[in-house]
Amino acid sequence: MPSKDFPLANIDCGDCPIRHRAVCARCEADELRALEAIKFYRTFEAGQTVIWAGDKMDFVASVVEGIATLSQTMEDGRTQMVGLLLPSDFVGRPGRETAAYDVTATSRVTMCCFRRKPFEELMGRTPHIGQRLLEMTLDELDAAREWMLLLGRKTAREKIASLLAIIARRDASLKLARNSRSIVFDLPLRREAMADYLGLTLETVSRQISALRRDGVIELEGKRHVIVPDMERLLGETGDDTDGGMFA
Amino acid sequence: MPSKDFPLANIDCGDCPIRHRAVCARCEADELRALEAIKFYRTFEAGQTVIWAGDKMDFVASVVEGIATLSQTMEDGRTQMVGLLLPSDFVGRPGRETAAYDVTATSRVTMCCFRRKPFEELMGRTPHIGQRLLEMTLDELDAAREWMLLLGRKTAREKIASLLAIIARRDASLKLARNSRSIVFDLPLRREAMADYLGLTLETVSRQISALRRDGVIELEGKRHVIVPDMERLLGETGDDTDGGMFA
DNA sequence: ATCACTTTTTGACTTCGATCAAGGTTCAGG
DNA sequence: CCTGAACCTTGATCGAAGTCAAAAAGTGAT
Secondary structure, eight states, X not given: OOOTTSOGGGOOGGGTTTTOTTTXXXXXXXXXXXXXXXXXXXXXXXXXXXXXXXXXXXXXXXXXXXXXEEEEEOTTSOEEEEEEEOTTOEESOTTOOBOSSEEEESSOEEEEEEEHXXXXXXXXXXXXXXXXXXXXXXXXXXXXXXXXXXXXXXXXXXXXXHHHHHHHHHOGGGTTSSSTTOEEEEOOSOHHHXXXXXXXXXXHHXXXXXXXXXXXXXXXXXXXXXXXXXXXXXXXXXXXOOTTOTTO | OOOXXXXXXXXXGGGTTTTOTTTOTTOOHHHHHHHHHHEEEEEEOTTOXXXXXXXXXXXXXXXXXXXXXXXXXXTTSOEEEEEEEOTTOEESOTTOOBOSSEEEEXXXXXXXXXXXXXXXXXHHHOHHHHHHHHHHHHHHHHHHHHHHHHHHHOOHXXXXXXXXXXXXXXXXXXXXXXXXXXXXXXXXXXXHHHHHHHTSOHHHHHHHHHHHHHTTSOEEETTTEEEESOHHHHHHTSXXXXXXXXXX
């Protein structure tokens, strides 16, 4: 979950890692060379598991393109998604050998990986990388806590509206499509993945999306393409404080 | 939420900040002097609000004694606890002016506060403080994600069992009370606070505690004093993976 | 275009936890 | 010891979301 100050629009990872949120910005030339030396790219197909919880993970990585999810599964199969990884998000934890969660590619995903040990050494020599990572981690913690409120206290309808609002906000590139107020975007997740994210069943997700459509809060073209005629209206359905304006 | 490697037993904040998890361990004499210069203590009575979400917060702090909670409230009054602050836990975010959550003292709480600006400067000069804070933040993120699984996918009974297990684990000092297998501890929260933590109502919390008592999973002396005759049994009720042994 | 497959929608029914409403405990202070 | 307030328990009922089942819509390969 990225911080609000680094919307996707700012990211262009074609020149990775220079533009990476985690490690760019204040890096000097020799640090960039050091990063270049330990990086490599990996691509995963849609549906492919990037790594299983408990596996040894000898790299940390940054999502360059595509969408991946972090999730936990109980023995009996119940699963809860605990993070959505969008381009520029960071995966893996310096100082930890094994992955704590399953990481799955939702679409075709390219990651820029850094070998863990050398990355940790570089972090030790370069304080601002650690500082940046701290900021990002604190942002993720805030996002996780906002999600706890959603999971613990919101109704199914509010959960769906919140998810749509979050996707709309992150998919800032499409904000101005069509004219004036309308916001248009594609759902990057299947109904089942949405359910895993929201702590619901896929049937309930489907029903609530249908209900929001019936009530005119959203329009659908196909199953994935969403049109929000009035963003304020959608935000009103989230149960969140609307003043302060996330879209201000 | 503290890391597992720093159980409460290791903490003795009488000599704060030397023994603080966040800032101790590797500090040199002059850093300790710098910390001494910017610290002050504050005490809050049970039930008192330490700080409201949105308030200006010009310090960061470490809990020395007592228990406080972090929580979010929606306009209509629904509230969700998002963190439990036990002794040695850190509150406040370097680089942020305003509090993101309500902080409330559950019991009488003493905090060791550091003025934020000088603390941030010290952090800039002393990389290992930032590193330690990153480790702690990552631990909190893991705890938050574990909590997301609980909120999204566990039944009321599993939620209660999980909370009891967590409290039992943190209250390590009392593990060996009585003989052999029994574990004994006091609940640091009222039923309503437990409900806010678990995403339930207080009635459901009460009912499920009664059910666990009826089924012999726990015994109660008064409302707060809990005896767990067989920890494995309780862990079996949490829905979590039991192998790997959190109590190993 | 057709077939096989996955994903989504919708319907009927059930269930878990919320809600509403009494009572019961515990404990501090008179 | 009594009283009031805060906290907890239990019961009856209700409703939101889960479960089970089937049909519809989309997708991709031949």
